[in-house]
Amino acid sequence: MSIGFKVRRSVTTMLMRLSAAPVVGGICMRLAGAFRGPYKDRRVLAHLTRHPYISPRAQIHCARLTVGPQCFIDDYVTIYAHEDGGEVRLGEGVHLYRGTIIEIGRGGSVTIGDHTHIQSNCNIKGFLGSTHIGSHVQVAPHCGFSPYEHSFDDLSVDIREQEITSSGDIVVGDNVWLGLSVQVLDGVTIGDGAVVGAGAVVTKALPPNCVAVGVPARVIRQRGERPPTPSSTGRGSG
Numbered sequence: 001m002s003i004g005f006k007v008r009r010s011v012t013t014m015l016m017r018l019s020a021a022p023v024v025g026g027i028c029m030r031l032a033g034a035f036r037g038p039y040k041d042r043r044v045l046a047h048l049t050r051h052p053y054i055s056p057r058a059q060i061h062c063a064r065l066t067v068g069p070q071c072f073i074d075d076y077v078t079i080y081a082h083e084d085g086g087e088v089r090l091g092e093g094v095h096l097y098r099g100t101i102i103e104i105g106r107g108g109s110v111t112i113g114d115h116t117h118i119q120s121n122c123n124i125k126g127f128l129g130s131t132h133i134g135s136h137v138q139v140a141p142h143c144g145f146s147p148y149e150h151s152f153d154d155l156s157v158d159i160r161e162q163e164i165t166s167s168g169d170i171v172v173g174d175n176v177w178l179g180l181s182v183q184v185l186d187g188v189t190i191g192d193g194a195v196v197g198a199g200a201v202v203t204k205a206l207p208p209n210c211v212a213v214g215v216p217a218r219v220i221r222q223r224g225e226r227p228p229t230p231s232s233t234g235r236g237s238g
């Protein structure tokens, strides 16, 4: 380990310790970020101390927000609660990447379990119903979670003006992998260990450890039916 590396690590650790302090905290967080490279190079900042790393470029407006230790909240993440929103709770080591929006209102909440990573530009809502995402879940870019629908059958009223409805919460189990652009609709439960292929729209419950694809998402097999793929290429970017 080079001296330069050790010095940089000590300085960023000190800055992260100070990041929770009143007044100077924001400056310390900004400086810590400046010491690292761009984007995912900054994730290390969330692991130097127990403090979460919250980018100064994130927009957070949520009175009932709990951010667990060692969370990473990237540039341009938005966490927004309307006045009648419930709570947003992020467990330990949750990562939210840039462009992701969490928005709650009408008593809805969003909870995300420990060590779950939400990649860029996801949209997670809690309105009327809530969205609960388990632990160790991987959510690829551009996924959406909507625990409510618009009513639209009254032809005399603009759709935007019609009531929203919900057939229930969205519940995603532990150790789930959702591929690129998966959309999850209200009332849906996705079982532990399920894999959902890119572009799927999940309209009904999926059982644990299944592989599901398509619009609407249908189970094509169970995990474990095939021999595991040899891991020659290492871990992904998430």
Ligand SMILES: CC(C)(COP(=O)(O)OP(=O)(O)OC[C@H]1O[C@@H](n2cnc3c(N)ncnc32)[C@H](O)[C@@H]1OP(=O)(O)O)[C@@H](O)C(=O)NCCC(=O)NCCS
Pocket: 139, 140, 141, 178, 179, 180, 181, 195, 196, 197, 198, 199, 200, 211, 212, 213, 214, 220, 221, 236, 238
């Ligand atoms: C679903 C997935 C995980 C592969 O699972 P698998 O069990 O190995 O599936 P297979 O490749 O054997 O394909 C089985 C069938 O499903 C179809 N299929 C696979 N992925 C699909 C998808 N995303 N949407 C629709 N159909 C799909 C295949 O064409 C094949 O159909 P066929 O039997 O008619 O030929 C993969 O295709 C996928 O979508 N991965 C997500 C990639 C991604 O989003 N990466 C981002 C990284 S975070």
